Amino acid sequence: MIPGANKEEKKRNPRLEDIKDTAKLLVKNKLALTGLIISSFYIFFAILDVIYPQYLGVGPGVVTTLTRFTGPNIVLAPPTDPTFSKGWYYFLGTTYANIPLLPAMLAALYNDIWDSAIVVGSGAVIGILVGTFSGYFGKIVDELVMRITDIFFSIPYLIFAIIMVTVLARVFAADNITIPPLTIISVSLIVIWWPTYARLTRSITLSVKSQKFIEASTASGSSRVRNVVVHVIPNVLSPVFVQISLDIGNVILLFATLAFLPLTFLNLNEFTPELGSMISSSETYMLGPGWFSAVIPAVFLLIFTISINLFGDGLRDVLDPKLRR
Amino acid sequence: MELKYYIIRRLLVLIPTLLGLLLLTFILLDALPKSFLIEQFVNHKLPIPAQNLEKQQAITTLGLNLSPPEQFLIYVNNLIHGNWGFMYPNSEGYGSYYSGPVLAGIMEYFPVTLEIAIFAVIFSIVIAIPLGTYIGSKPNSVSDQVGRVFSLSGYAMPTFFLALVLQIAINPYFPSFISGQGYPSYTHLSWIKSISGTEVSTPTHMLVFDSLLHGDFSLAAVAFGHLVLPVLALSYGFLAGLLRFIRAGMVDASNQEYVKTARAKGVPEKQVLRKHVRKNALLPSITVFGLVFSGLLGGAVVIEEVYDLNGLGRFGLSTVSGGYIQFFGILGTTLFFGIVLVMANLIVDVLYALMDPRIRY
Numbered sequence: 001m002i003p004g005a006n007k008e009e010k011k012r013n014p015r016l017e018d019i020k021d022t023a024k025l026l027v028k029n030k031l032a033l034t035g036l037i038i039s040s041f042y043i044f045f046a047i048l049d050v051i052y053p054q055y056l057g058v059g060p061g062v063v064t065t066l067t068r069f070t071g072p073n074i075v076l077a078p079p080t081d082p083t084f085s086k087g088w089y090y091f092l093g094t095t096y097a098n099i100p101l102l103p104a105m106l107a108a109l110y111n112d113i114w115d116s117a118i119v120v121g122s123g124a125v126i127g128i129l130v131g132t133f134s135g136y137f138g139k140i141v142d143e144l145v146m147r148i149t150d151i152f153f154s155i156p157y158l159i160f161a162i163i164m165v166t167v168l169a170r171v172f173a174a175d176n177i178t179i180p181p182l183t184i185i186s187v188s189l190i191v192i193w194w195p196t197y198a199r200l201t202r203s204i205t206l207s208v209k210s211q212k213f214i215e216a217s218t219a220s221g222s223s224r225v226r227n228v229v230v231h232v233i234p235n236v237l238s239p240v241f242v243q244i245s246l247d248i249g250n251v252i253l254l255f256a257t258l259a260f261l262p263l264t265f266l267n268l269n270e271f272t273p274e275l276g277s278m279i280s281s282s283e284t285y286m287l288g289p290g291w292f293s294a295v296i297p298a299v300f301l302l303i304f305t306i307s308i309n310l311f312g313d314g315l316r317d318v319l320d321p322k323l324r325r
Numbered sequence: 326m327e328l329k330y331y332i333i334r335r336l337l338v339l340i341p342t343l344l345g346l347l348l349l350t351f352i353l354l355d356a357l358p359k360s361f362l363i364e365q366f367v368n369h370k371l372p373i374p375a376q377n378l379e380k381q382q383a384i385t386t387l388g389l390n391l392s393p394p395e396q397f398l399i400y401v402n403n404l405i406h407g408n409w410g411f412m413y414p415n416s417e418g419y420g421s422y423y424s425g426p427v428l429a430g431i432m433e434y435f436p437v438t439l440e441i442a443i444f445a446v447i448f449s450i451v452i453a454i455p456l457g458t459y460i461g462s463k464p465n466s467v468s469d470q471v472g473r474v475f476s477l478s479g480y481a482m483p484t485f486f487l488a489l490v491l492q493i494a495i496n497p498y499f500p501s502f503i504s505g506q507g508y509p510s511y512t513h514l515s516w517i518k519s520i521s522g523t524e525v526s527t528p529t530h531m532l533v534f535d536s537l538l539h540g541d542f543s544l545a546a547v548a549f550g551h552l553v554l555p556v557l558a559l560s561y562g563f564l565a566g567l568l569r570f571i572r573a574g575m576v577d578a579s580n581q582e583y584v585k586t587a588r589a590k591g592v593p594e595k596q597v598l599r600k601h602v603r604k605n606a607l608l609p610s611i612t613v614f615g616l617v618f619s620g621l622l623g624g625a626v627v628i629e630e631v632y633d634l635n636g637l638g639r640f641g642l643s644t645v646s647g648g649y650i651q652f653f654g655i656l657g658t659t660l661f662f663g664i665v666l667v668m669a670n671l672i673v674d675v676l677y678a679l680m681d682p683r684i685r686y
Contacts, residue, residue, distance in 0.1 A: 031470060151345040154663045158623035159641055163655055166645040167353050174358040253483050257627055260485045264646045279486065286489055287496055295493075298486040305481035306474070313477060 025318040032314020038307035046110040064180065066107070066271040066278075069099045079282065079290035095282050095293040096270060105297055108273040109304075115182055116251035119189040120244050126190070127197020132236060134198070135205030136228045146202070149195035157192050161258060164188035169265045181268045185258055189251060200243055201236045208235050238319045245312030249305040256301060275301045328678060335674070339667050343660060347404075348397065350659045354652060355393050362387060365649040366413060386411070387652060400656065410653025412644070422643045427657035430640060435661070436530035438625050438636035443531075444552055445560035445621060453567040457610075458603050460568075461575025472568065479565020484624045488558040488631040495554065555632045559624050566617035567610065574606030581605070611677045615670040622662060637661070 026032055067074060074097055082093040092101040134145040152160070165188045172179050208214065209232070217227055256276025259268055268274070270281035275297050282294040366383035367376050383389075388396045403410065407428065414424035423430045460472035529535055533552065536544040578584065579602050587601050588594075626638030641662070644654030 031473065147341065147345065150342050151349055153619075154342050154346055154667050155659060156619045156623035156626075156662055156666065158626055159638075159659065159662050162626070162642065162645060163350065163659065164353065166650065167357060170361065170650065171356050171358070174361055249481050253481070256483050257485060260483075261627070261630060261642060262646050265650075276483070276485075279483075279489075283489065286493060291493060294489065298483065298489075301483060302478070302481060302486065305483075306478050309477045309481045310474070313473070 022315075022318050026314060029314040029317065031310050032317070035307040035310030035312075035314065039304060039311055042109065042304045042307075043113060045106060046113050049106050050110055064273070066097075066099050066104050066273050069104055078288075079285055079293035082292075092296055093292065095278065095290075095297075096285070101293060101296060104273065104278065105275070105300055108275045108278055108297070109300070111182055111273050112252050112255055112275055112301075113248075115186045116248050116255060119186050119193055119251050120247045122190050123193030123247075124197050124240055124244055126194040127199075128201050128233060128236060128240060130194065131198035131201030132205045132228050132232050135202035136209055136224065136232060142202075145198065149198050152192065152195040153199075158254070158257065160192055161185075161188055161254060162261065162263065164191060165258060166263060166265045169263075169267070173265070181266045181272060182255075182274060184266060185255060189254060193247070193251070196247070197240060197243065200239060204236050204239060205232050208232050242312060242316045242319055245315055246309060249308045249312070252301070252305060328675065331678070332671070332675060335671050339671070342667065343663050344401070346663045347401065347656060347660055350656055351393075351397050351400070354650075354655060357650065359389055362650070362652060363389065400653075404660070409657045412651045412654045423640060427653050430654075431637065431657060431661050432530075434635055434640040435637045437634050438622075438629070438638060440531040440533060441552055441555050441559055441625065441628070441634070441636070442621055444556040445563055448556055449560045449564040449567055453564055453571055454607070457568050457571030458575060458598065458606075461572040461606065462579070462598050462602070464572075464576050469572070472572065476565040476568045476572075479561045479568075482561060484558060484562065484627045485631055487561055488554070488628055491554050491558055492631075499550075555628045555634060558631075559621065559628050562624055563617050563621050566613060566620070570610045570613040571606060574609050575602055578602045578605040608677070608681055611673055611680065615673040618669045618673075619666055622666060 026036070076097050077094075079096065079101075080094045080098075083090050089100040089103055092105075095101045095104065130145055134142040165185055168184050168188055169181070172184065205228075214227055214231055217231055218224075222230070252275075255274065256279070258266075259272065259274045259276030260280040268277050270277065278297045279294050279301075282290070282297075285291060286294050363380050363383045366386075367379045369376070371379070388399060391399070400410070409427040409431075412422075412424050412427055412430060414422075423434070456472065460466075460469045463469055529538070532548040533545050536542075536548060584597060584601050587597050592601075622638075625636060626642060628634070629636040629638040630642060637658070640654075641658040644651040644658055
């Protein structure tokens with residue numbers, strides 16, 4: 001071994017160079033950069049709230065119910081206008097039941113972001129494993145997996161999510177297991193979400209599989225499992241990241257939509273810290289003077305989803321060489 | 326000739342997919358506690374022996390005395406013979422929800438969804454083609470960036486919020502759109518009679534088209550007025566997807582050699598865009614239909630809930646809300662949504678094959 005050779009290799013780490021290139025191109029793309037900055041702000045505030053409750057004072061810890069803000073006596077009252085005299089809690093006024101809107105939104109945001117990250121993350125992990133292995137091993141396993149994903153794609157996922165959420169909620173209720181409604185939604189969304197990633201990774205695996213470096217790796221004695229883990233999965237990651245960044249917005253929307261719909265078996269109530277359920281609870285004030293209590297959380301959600309979509313779109317442009325400008 | 330065999334083959338492949346969908350839903354529903362399923366048919370106001378009788382009836386109608394595989398096979402057999410099961414009225418009394426045969430219910434509720442879907446698709450195409458051509462012909466210009474933000478907001482917009490906002494925005498100007506909310510369905514035929522004065526036959530089951538067929542333009546206008554907000558709210562996501570795809574197709578097509586050739590030989594720019602670029606860009610956009618159509622059907626659930634339309638999405642929602650779970654209703658809705666979606670995909674593929682002479686099956 002030549003002592004210098006190893007050092008040389010470290011300097012020109014191709015993956016690191018790639019990431020640097022990507023970052024440079026991303027910074028050039030103004031819209032994607034704006035999206036990244038705005039969504040990082042959201043994530044920052046959502047996390048700050050839980051880790052350092054002393055700064056914002058929404059916590060301590062994860063807010064599991066909005067009754068924390070109402071005090072001991074819950075009085076259903078119409079929304080009140082924003083005031084600047086009573087401290088930052090009341091900057092955006094109060095919504096139904098005298099809940100101050102701004103801290104409630106921050107608490108809801110944390111739940112939304114965290115849950116959708118879990119859904120997309122676990123969906124991606126399951127999808128990558130299933131997709132790469134079935135794509136690489138082929139034959140009957142592949143056929144079976146693809147037929148299963150076909151089934152998931154043959155129905156609008158919102159319908160499937162509604163049914164799944166209801167059934168799971170009912171099953172858990174029957175076994176006397178108390179699970180927060182947001183967790184039930186997360187579990188059912190994971191079941192629905194992995195096929196997207198399985199399809200995506202499988203199609204890439206098929207094109208990677210026939211390349212020379214896989215052949216070389218097989219010739220030098222690698223097992224098939226090692227080939228998949230060491231050579232195929234790294235090649236699959238960058239499209240998966242793009243998909244994740246686009247999906248986070250989608251999943252948050254799906255959370256909000258499921259919380260908005262009247263699903264009676266899911267024990268979502270107006271005190272669940274979730275943006276969709278907050279909007280749905282203040283829907284009755286929509287055509288009156290309290291309209292802002294429904295519009296502000298919705299716009300708050302919209303800005304986040306738009307910015308994360310802008311970021312994901314820019315990332316796709318950068319990572320996909322065909323679209324690279 | 327070849328296309329015919331292709332369609333037949335595709336239809337045959339659809340059968341296992343739809344059966345798999347049913348099986349998946351069935352396995353899911355099978356996890357439900359049996360006692361709960363039985364309990365929802367029992368009227369607790371009745372004396373105990375009568376309650377026991379009701380329980381026995383529920384067990385036989387749901388087939389709970391059989392093993393799950395037997396239940397499934399019998400259900401599929403019934404499906405093929407046109408018996409999709411029943412939606413049972415809740416004994417505790419939820420009058421506002423549909424009860425009766427599932428298939429008849431779907432046939433009653435589906436036209437409303439189909440109607441708003443048709444208008445949403447037409448509206449999106451009318452907007453997306455010229456807009457997509459325009460922004461696609463100037464990649465990376467300001468108008469392209471504006472178009473990008475517009476279409477990405479379409480992806481990012483919560484449908485229910487758009488629906489609610491349209492209500493607020495339109496309320497001061499056209500209050501009748503909102504106060505007369507709740508599109509007249511064919512369960513409320515008296516409403517139609519009171520306007521047109523006569524008994525109406527309903528060939529399409531879609532009010533706008535039916536009243537046009539009857540030559541009753543005022544009724545058609547009223548019916549269309551009720552559809553404006555739902556269609557606008559529903560089409561944004563669809564429009565956004567279409568716009569993105571047409572734009573990408575335009576950019577892709579304008580880099581082709583034949584476009585350069587056309588420009589080089591001095592064809593006017595307008596004609597290059599219209600004849601050489603757009604024609605080739607629109608063709609692949611047909612495929613995106615199948616992809617976004619799923620979102621359109623999902624969006625219909627939300628839109629119908631917000632605007633009080635008795636469409637298929639509402640029907641699907643009523644199988645799980647309203648206090649209890651409609652076993653056959655869920656299976657039927659899932660299957661029907663599945664059929665609509667896979668058929669839409671098949672039609673898209675066939676259209677694509679018909680329009681693109683390069684594709685041979």
